Every structure is written in C-alpha cells, then in structure tokens.
Amino acid sequence: ELKVEQNPLFLSMQEGKNYTIYCNYSTTSDRLYWYRQDPGKSLESLFVLLSNGAVKQEGRLMASLDTKARLSTLHITAAVHDLSATYFCAVVAEYGNKLVFGAGTILRVKS
Amino acid sequence: NAGVTQTPKFQVLKTGQSMTLQCAQDMNHNSMYWYRQDPGMGLRLIYYSASEGTTDKGEVPNGYNVSRLNKREFSLRLESAAPSQTSVYFCASSDFGEAVGGELFFGEGSRLTVL
Numbered sequence: 169e170l171k172v173e174q175n176p177l178f179l180s181m182q183e184g185k186n187y188t189i190y191c192n193y194s195t196t197s198d199r200l201y202w203y204r205q206d207p208g209k210s211l212e213s214l215f216v217l218l219s220n221g222a223v224k225q226e227g228r229l230m231a232s233l234d235t236k237a238r239l240s241t242l243h244i245t246a247a248v249h250d251l252s253a254t255y256f257c258a259v260v261a262e263y264g265n266k267l268v269f270g271a272g273t274i275l276r277v278k279s
Numbered sequence: 280n281a282g283v284t285q286t287p288k289f290q291v292l293k294t295g296q297s298m299t300l301q302c303a304q305d306m307n308h309n310s311m312y313w314y315r316q317d318p319g320m321g322l323r324l325i326y327y328s329a330s331e332g333t334t335d336k337g338e339v340p341n342g343y344n345v346s347r348l349n350k351r352e353f354s355l356r357l358e359s360a361a362p363s364q365t366s367v368y369f370c371a372s373s374d375f376g377e378a379v380g381g382e383l384f385f386g387e388g389s390r391l392t393v394l
Contacts, residue, residue: 172321174360177319201382201383209354209388210369210385210386210387210388211322211369211385213382213383216382239297244384249311254324256321258322260375265310265327265375266312266324266327266337267312267324267373267383268320268338269321269322269323270326271319271320271321272319272321276280
C-alpha cells in the first residue's frame, strides 16, 4: 500500500529566507504532484513531475523528483507572505488511476 | 467553464440523518473521485470511479455509498451520519490515462458538520 509522508508538517519562516519541503513515498511511482491550498479554498495544482530527475519552477517555488530515492522536494526561495498556504504532495498509485496525498505542510511566512 | 461542481457547499446534519453530496464535471473525464479532508491528515480517498458504470473503494469507504449516475455525475451518500463524518468533502475528476501525465481537478468542497 502506497504511503506518502511530508515533512515538516508545519513551517514558520521569515520573509526572504529559503527552505525545502520534503515528500517521501513508499512504492514505485513515476508521477508526483504538488498542490497548494489556501484556507477555506480548494486545491490548486502547482506542479506535475513525470519522470526521474524532473525539475519544474514557477516563481519562487521549484519542485524536483528523484524516483529512485522515492523523494520529491519543493524548494522555496526568498519567501514572501503570499506563499503562506498549505502544500500537499500526491503520488499516483495503482495503475495510474488514484492519487494518494501526504498530510500537507502548513507554511507561514512572517514579515 | 465550470469544471467540477459540488453541492451543497455547507450542510449540518444530526446523527443518524442521511444526505447525498452531488458532483458534476463538464470536462468529459472518465475518472471521478470523492476525498475527505481532515486537519493533519491530508486528503483521504473515499471512493472512486475509473469509468462510467464502475466504482471502487478507496482508503476510508466505511459509512459511505456512491453512485456514478453517468459520465458527468458522481454522488456520495451518507446513509446514517455520524460525528466522525464531520469533514470537508472534495469531489474531483481526472484525465489520468487520457493525457500524458494527467491531472486531478477539484471542486470547491462541501463542508459537512454532524452534530
């Protein structure tokens, strides 16, 4: 059974600092997704990582995937307050038909 | 372009009452899902439907039933609501298997409280 673990679960950081959120998963998968959720809102797709070594960047966020290590990272560069949200990683399981989510990382950027 | 539409957005039930959450998508996707979201636990899959006419259990199916009415609609029913079913419910649809990579598209969520 596929398990997805994120850490940290809560991250409080100062504006301008860098940090990384980690996503580990337990069984083979070749697709990983990152989502953002603002309080009381739905989930917004950030990145789709489709292969080993995939790297995608959007603004101050960069995501990477290492399928051999079963690890994805979401790196935040020079954080700003607007990045405050909950970030989820999710991994495809079982014939590519289901996503299994991590518990989420609550990010608070303090000015 | 509506995407995935869920109703109702909010509902309060008493223990033992029943209700149905409705979901419709207009993206012609084969696959549809129901997730629940609880603090600190991420999203957990309740049921999914890989195609019209099929449904399968997810991680937390107990206490729920689903119906894939047609390709567009996928409903979730609570037959006898319990306080443990207080949660935010998200419906989603996907083009997994229909497009390279594929994505999951979420509705706005339905906040359910069971007293």
